[in-house]
Amino acid sequence: MDRRGDIIRGVWRTILTRGIAGVSVRAVAExxxxxVGLVQHYHRSKDALIRASAAAMIEGSAAAYRLAGFAPSEAVRHLVTHAIPTSPAARDGVVIWHAYLAASVADEELAALLRAAKSGQERELATHLAAVVPEDEVTHVARSLIALADGLAARVITGEISGADAVQTAEAATDAFAGIARGRSQAP
Amino acid sequence: MDRRGDIIRGVWRTILTRGIAGVSVRAVAExxxxxVGLVQHYHRSKDALIRASAAAMIEGSAAAYRLAGFAPSEAVRHLVTHAIPTSPAARDGVVIWHAYLAASVADEELAALLRAAKSGQERELATHLAAVVPEDEVTHVARSLIALADGLAARVITGEISGADAVQTAEAATDAFAGIARGRSQAP
DNA sequence: ATGGATACAATACAATCGTATTGCTTGCCG
DNA sequence: CGGCAAGCAATACGATTGTATTGTATCCAT
Structure with a gap:
């Protein structure tokens, strides 16, 4: 009986069905x-509840990443394409992330959480990228790839392009950046 | 006395100060x-109000773009970096856009609006890119650049990186893609 | 066993919500 | 001049909101 977890998952489900504006303590409890009382027991306020659910999501995907134990080359690929949903289930994560992003304009504490998570992701990618990209370009390339993936993910969730298309675009870009970095040695 | 416009701008100001979840008819009216009656007079429901404000924003930036009358090379630059806020005022537009994106999960009609706007932007960029990128890569490069800019913009609004940094990254990527397309003729 | 913490539910409350209704003013068309 | 449509404000409605309060079990340490 993991009531704490149930509540957090309740927040996520509510975001997915009613949007961030539709998240109420009652809706989450249901x-x-x-x-309702139990939700309050664990979270002192609605804002705190939302922040806790964001923190849980960030921690959850960090844990999943550590668990997977990728080889360096796989890690780069995973870190870039992971944000892009290719299945309905994965789509949910991106939708929820954007909900937090929208909520962060009215909650500076939440904004700080999201900031820390993204720059952690960028740093992680940069360390793996160091093997294949010159040192002075690493930060820059990592930032570009993460941003590209996030931008593509946003368009997948609106239903504008498919997850598969987005992944293909992201992988092409990854190769392109790596190619540039290796001195354009990959020309056909 | 442009009350219609006042109301739309009221929606935007409310999103910026209270987030999308804080948008109520009363808050917008204030x-x-x-x-409150006048808001209802022009918009039959809260959802319709939000959709109207989204449509106004999309139409507004399209009109501004047409008015500017960019030269082809400037157009590419503008279309890529425009989404990236470099001033507090420009930041607002991106924040508001993300609010709409978050709201669109619970409003399919709104989602359709955003979809159409983004793919229009991509098509516009593609036509200008045709001069500098091989035909079979145009869609792909346009999509990548727009996605990159959007992803960077998202990180600017959380305060994680500065607008100037983001623009620099975006411009470097633009050159990189154009460079690749020209057969890597730009090596140092 | 007993006492205090923790887990959980029920309910009460004022505030705020979206929306419907009504009415007053203004301007234009006949 | 009269009438009707549009612009605009006020208010009333029940529903829903966030949160405080209070209660009862359940537990584990003393």
Missing amino acids: AAGVS | AAGVS
């Missing part, structure tokens, strides 16, 4: 199958 | 300096 989605989680618990009472 | 921000616009009009009565």
